[in-house]
Amino acid sequence: MKTDDLMNLLATGATPVPRHAGERRFALALGLGLVGALAWVHLMYGVRSDLGEVWATSAFGVKLAMPLAVAVSGLAVVFRLAHPGARVRGWAWGLWLPVALLWAWAMWVLAQAAPGTRAALVLGETWRYCVFNVMATALPVGVALFWALRGLAPTRPMLTGAAAGWLAGAVGAVVYALHCPEMQAPFLAVWYVLGMAACALLGALAGRRWLRWSGAPAGAAGGGG
Incomplete structure (x- = not known):
């Protein structure tokens, strides 16, 4: 078969891709995932009873700042990686810079704390299951x-x-965070970040298996990771 004939065969029945189809697909995915995560927290853990009181506090703002900043940059990075040839550029800084700032803040808090209280600032009361709970909430x-x-x-x-x-x-x-009672930066810098890192590791393993093009060679799955 000639190349022109093959191209014509492959193009048979092809239709134009709707404009902004990728954006709509991502918006739908994030919307459904967010609803699933909210439902999981509501049904399995429950929203903290004092959320209305702590919502406007600076401590709660710091608690949300890191993951929110990572999520904004992460959305841009993932969307670009989903398109061949698209460049991530400066958005990659947003994946780790908020974490670095949180770590710096946590180190400052620990340095100012009395030595006998530092372990409690890191461990809090929920360190044993925080990582799992973050991962479970992130699953949808x-x-x-x-x-x-x-x-x-x-x-x-x-x-x-x-x-x-x-x-x-x-x-x-x-x-x-809508459920979690922990508010100290050292706790968040360790256990929240570990939960997010575990999700990234699982995502890399899942990506190797389920995001590889069906026609790509097996060795290409790990390329670029």
Whole structure:
């Protein structure tokens, strides 16, 4: 078969892709994932009873600032990775800079605290299950993002999966904060970040398996990650 004939055959029945189809797909995925995460927290943990009182406090603002900033940048990064040839550029800074700032703030808090209180600032009362709870809350978001990505064309599956997991973990951390009683920066800097990092690791592994193009060679799955 000649090349021209093959191209004509492949193009048979092709229709134009609707404008902004990718944006709508991501918006739907994030919307469904967020609803699932909120439902999970409401049904399994419950919203903290004093949320109305702490909502406007600076401590709660700091608690939400890191995952919210990561989520905004993460959405831009994941959307770009979902399109061949798109460049991440400066958005990648937003994936780790908020975490670095939180770590710096946590170190300052620990340095100012009495030595006998530092362990309590890091461990809080819920360290044993915080990481799991962040991951569980992020799961609906991660599943929805992978659904969106499988309808697009990521060329770096492990990297895209890791970024999607990091984004899902950030959204999960924001939603889980509606229940979590911990407010100290050292606790958040350790356990929230570990929960998000675990989501990123799982996302990378899932991306290697489920975001690879079906026609790509097996060795290409790990490329670019």
